[in-house]
Amino acid sequence: xCIGFPGKIVSIDQDNYAIIDISGTRREVCLDLIxxxxxxxxxVISHAGYAIHRIDEELAKDKLDLLxxxxxxxxx
Amino acid sequence: xKYIDEYRDPALAxxxxxxxxGLSKKIGQPVTIMEFCGSHTYAIGRxxxxxxxxxxxxxxxxxxxxxxxTSIHDVDVALHLxxxxxxxxxxxxxxLRVPGSHGNSLQNTRASGAxxxxxxxxxxxxxxxxxxxDKEVIFMGIGFETxxxxxxxxxxxxxxxxxxxxxxxxxxxxxxxxxxxxxDDPALNIDAFLCPGxxxxxxxxxxxxxxxxxGRAAVITGFEPVDILEGIFMVLAQITKNRKTVAIQYSRGxxxxxxxxxxxxxxxxFYRGSSEWRGLGTIPESGLLLKESYKAFDxxxxxxxxxxxSIEIKGCCCGDILRGIKTPNECPLFKRVCNPxxxxxxxxxxxxxxxxxxxxxx
Ligand code: SF4
Numbered sequence: 001x002c003i004g005f006p007g008k009i010v011s012i013d014q015d016n017y018a019i020i021d022i023s024g025t026r027r028e029v030c031l032d033l034i035x036x037x038x039x040x041x042x043x044v045i046s047h048a049g050y051a052i053h054r055i056d057e058e059l060a061k062d063k064l065d066l067l068x069x070x071x072x073x074x075x076x
Numbered sequence: 077x078k079y080i081d082e083y084r085d086p087a088l089a090x091x092x093x094x095x096x097x098g099l100s101k102k103i104g105q106p107v108t109i110m111e112f113c114g115s116h117t118y119a120i121g122r123x124x125x126x127x128x129x130x131x132x133x134x135x136x137x138x139x140x141x142x143x144x145x146t147s148i149h150d151v152d153v154a155l156h157l158x159x160x161x162x163x164x165x166x167x168x169x170x171x172l173r174v175p176g177s178h179g180n181s182l183q184n185t186r187a188s189g190a191x192x193x194x195x196x197x198x199x200x201x202x203x204x205x206x207x208x209x210d211k212e213v214i215f216m217g218i219g220f221e222t223x224x225x226x227x228x229x230x231x232x233x234x235x236x237x238x239x240x241x242x243x244x245x246x247x248x249x250x251x252x253x254x255x256x257x258x259x260d261d262p263a264l265n266i267d268a269f270l271c272p273g274x275x276x277x278x279x280x281x282x283x284x285x286x287x288x289x290x291g292r293a294a295v296i297t298g299f300e301p302v303d304i305l306e307g308i309f310m311v312l313a314q315i316t317k318n319r320k321t322v323a324i325q326y327s328r329g330x331x332x333x334x335x336x337x338x339x340x341x342x343x344x345x346f347y348r349g350s351s352e353w354r355g356l357g358t359i360p361e362s363g364l365l366l367k368e369s370y371k372a373f374d375x376x377x378x379x380x381x382x383x384x385x386s387i388e389i390k391g392c393c394c395g396d397i398l399r400g401i402k403t404p405n406e407c408p409l410f411k412r413v414c415n416p417x418x419x420x421x422x423x424x425x426x427x428x429x430x431x432x433x434x435x436x437x438x
Contacts, residue, residue: 001142001170001428002222002274003115003299004329006079023078030199032229035337043079045277045329048168048219049197050226052338053277053329055079060328064082067306071091 004045006055009038020046079328083300092305093128099312100130108265109311110400112138112255113272114428115299121433123301133308136264137433139254139356139398140272142219143170143426147352149386150247151176156384157214157245157375158182158190164208166201167216169194174422177387198230198244205234205242214375217244217364222274224248224364225338228345231366231373243375248364249351251275252283257359259290263401268293268311270304273326278342280334281322288320298326345370354422355395392421397430404434411435 007020007027016031018038029046031038036054038044044051100107111117117137120126126135139145155176158165165182172183172194186192191211195201198215205213217227227244234242251272258264269292271284276296287294293314297307307325314320324330342364351363366374388395391409396402404410404423414420416432423429 001114001168001219001426002272004222004274004277023080030197030226030229032233033225033335033338033341035335045274047222047274048226049199050229052222052225052274052335053331055328060079063327067302068088071088071095 002047004047004052006043006045009040009042009044011040018044018051020044020051080300083298083302085302088302089305092302092309096133096305096309096312097130099309099316100133103312103315104132106132106134107267107312107315108134108136109268109270109308110136110138110258110264110266111270112140112251112258113270113275114141114144114426115274116140116270116272116297116304117430117433118428119299119301119304121437123304124437125301125304126438129308136266136400137397137430138258138400139353141423141426141428141430142223142249143174144394144398144422144429145249145353145356146171146174146218146247146422147354147386148176148388149352149384152384152386153381154182154216154245155180155185156381157379158185158192160379162211164191164193164204164211164213165216166193166195166204166213168196168218170426171216171218173419173425175389175419175425198227199233201230201242202233202237202239205239209241211241212378213242215242215244217246217248219248220251220272220275221278221342224250224346225278225342228342231345231370232341234373235370240372243373243378244366245375246346246363246365247351248346249353249362250348250364251279252286253359253362254353254356255284256286257356258400259287259292261399264399266292266400267315268295270307270311271296271322273298273303273329276324276326276330276334278335278338280330281324281332284322288322291320293320294322296322296324296326296330298329353398355398389421394421394423394431397423404431407431
C-alpha cells in the first residue's frame, strides 16, 4: 500500500497541484508535502495523490553506474 | 532514466546474485532477514526472489501490510460508521474486502445499501465533501508514515477551507515501535531487516537505530528486483564485516533525514497513542490519533460507536503470519478454503498480503 510511483512533472498549477507523467500515464498530485522546490521536468515519487520526494537524477545515475562498475569489476 | 527498467536489468540482477552467493558461503550459517513492507513482500514473490537465494538465506515477511494489520475490531467499527445514515464512507480500495466479524466487509455493507466509495487519495474527499454538503464524508485513515502525512495534509486543507462535513476514522500506524517489538521476539531470531523504502522517504534513518544497537543489520531498500537484491547483499556485507549500521540502498528515494516537511504536517495533526495490531496486540505509541485542535475532524468524535464484540476468524493464522512465526503453508485453511476469491483473512485479501503473494507466486 505504501507504493510510490516515479513520475516526471509536466505542469504545476496555482493551487500547488502538478500533473506528472508515469511511463505515459498522467496523474494529478498535490505538492504540499514535498520538502524541496520542484519545477517542470523534475522527477518525483508520489504516493496516494501527493508527491513526497524529489529524485536527484545525477545521484541516481551515479549510483547505478557505480553498481554496474562494481559488479563488472568484481570489487563489491 | 525512467527509474523502473534500469532496476530490472537481468545482468545487474545476475551479478548481484553471484555476490550474494559468495558472501552467504562465507557466512555459512543461516541468515534470517525480515522484510516488513507489503510492497517488498509482493515484489519478492512476483520476481521469484526467494527461490533464487542460497539455501542459508531465509526471507521472512513481517507486519508491513497496513490493511492486514488493521484489527478486526477496527474493521467492525468501520462497518458501523459506513452504515450510518447520510454518510459517504471513503476508503482506499484495499480495505473493501477485508473481513470483519461474521464475514462482513465494506463490500457487503455497500451491497446492502451503504454509500461506500473507493478513493485513490484522501484529497479526493475534499471535493466529495464540497459537492455533498448534506452528507458526512468519512475517510478510513489506514496506512503507515508514507500515507499519514497525505491524510494530515487533507485535514489541514479542510480546516483552512472550513469544510464541516469531513472526518477521518483514524487507524493509522507508525512502524518503529513494532520493529522494536519484533527485535525482542524470542520466537523470531531475526538477523537483519530490509526496511521499507517509502516509509523511510518520510522518516529517514534515525528511527531504525535501535535495530543496529541490538546488533542487527538494517538496510532501507527499494522495490525493484535490483534494489531488493542489492539490499540483501548489503545486509550480508554488514554481517560479514560485523559492522551494523542503518544503510540506505534506496538512495534515489530516501534521504538520511527523511522528509521533515511531511513529518511536520503529520505531527501537527496527529499525536502518537496506543494502537491495536492484528496478531501483535496493543502496542503503545504505535498509532496516530487526532490532536485536540483537530478533534472536529475525528469521526469517533462525531459518531457514537456502541461497544462491539469482535470475533476473530476461526482457523485464520494471519496473526502469526504477520509476526513472522508462520508461513501461509502452515495455515490449515490456506488454498483449501481460503483463496483470493474467497479470502478468510486480510492477508489473503490485499495483493500485498503474505498469503495472497504466496498463493499467486509460490
Ligand atoms: S491462508 Fe487465509 S485463513 Fe490462512 S492465514 Fe492466510 S488469510 Fe488467514
